Amino acid sequence: MEPKDLRTIYPDAERHNYPAIDPAYLSIPTDSxxxxxxxxxxxxxxxLLLALLSKEVPSSGKSTNSLWYQILFRQKRIEKEGHFRVIQIQLQLPDDFLIDAWKEHINGIFSHAEDSLFLTPQSALLIEKQAEYTLTKEELEGIFLTLDDDFGTLSSVFIGGFHGSTSAFPALxxxxxxIFREESHLMNRQRVFDISxxxxxYFTKDALAKSSLILSMKxxxxxxxxxxxxxYILWRNQGNISSTAKELFMHRNTLQYRLEKFQENTSLQLKNTDDLILCFLLLNS
Known part of the structure; x- marks a missing residue:
């Protein structure tokens, strides 16, 4: 069933960017x-039928009284001073997933975590306060790869920025x-990413969608x-041929040949940063 069909049947349905934890509501995931x-x-x-069709597990309501749930979804003021970030996690789970053990591992790793919330069985948030030393994106990628190996999960993670404890925090x-919902498909094999x-x-896609020139090139x-x-992988490796060939499990000379053939067909040199940017945007417009 498509979301537009649901809105036709249930015109009072509300659209939100996040699932309902409040047990008074049933939340149905859609593309938007x-x-x-x-x-x-x-x-x-x-x-029962809607829960089955959407594969959505009805919420237990256990997190609705959490302070950070109230802050993020009910606009409660942050009383603490400092800067905080939200790490969003989407999980593909095995049938025998041990959620309590997974949470215990997470809490042990993130010593400056303020809270962790499961919005649905597959969707979690980790709220972390900025400290003198903060885990880098590369370190976080290693952590989640290890967790995936240990628990049989497949994680997709968006690292939010650190924001001050202002009234704008929920909007940010x-x-x-x-961004996590709309842009995660761009990351291909990269499972941990941030706004950069x-x-x-993300900030140019509207202009690209309106461009006749981009449409013509496509x-x-x-x-x-x-x-x-x-x-995609050349872009992620900032144009580095050797790193790209290694990630693709491709001989460097084979990759070089593919790039040369592409240049013959398009006049674009993907070793040139501007040409690589254009191709990346073209594929995602």
Missing amino acids: GYLWLLKKKLSEKEQ FEEEQT DVALH EEWVIDEEMKEII
Whole structure:
């Protein structure tokens, strides 16, 4: 069932960027966020059917009284001074996932964590206060790779920025949620990312979508799936040929040949930063 169909059947449904933890609501995941349906307006059969169709596990409501839930989703003021970031985590879970053991590991790793919340069985938030030493993106990537190995999970992680404890914090977090939802598909094999990884595309995509020139180039240049992967990974490795070949499990000379053939067809040299940026944006417009 498509979200527009649900809105037709349930015109009072509310759209939010996050799932409902409040047990009074049933939240249905969509491509653009979540639709909240007030349970008291639904029959028991409707609730069961919608939960089944959406594969959404009804919320237990256990996190609604959490201070940070109130801050992020109910605009409660942050009483503490300092800077905080929200790390968003999406998990693909095995049938025998040990959630309590996973939480215990997380709490042991993040010594400056303020709170951790599971919004759904597959979606979690970790709130961390900035300290003298903060884990880097590379260190976080290693941590989540290890957790995935240990628990049989597959993690996708967005590292939010550190923001001061101001009234704007919930709005900043909401935009980070939108970025995570809309841009995570760009990351290909990279499972841990932040705003710097997707900023160029995120802040230019509206202009690209309106460009006749970009549309013309997309129609004229036929880029196969292998070449698309090369462009994504070359972009992620900042144009470094050796690193890209290693990540692709491809001989450096083979990669060089593919780049030369691409140049013959498009006149673009992907070793040139400006040409690489153009191709990256072209693929994601």
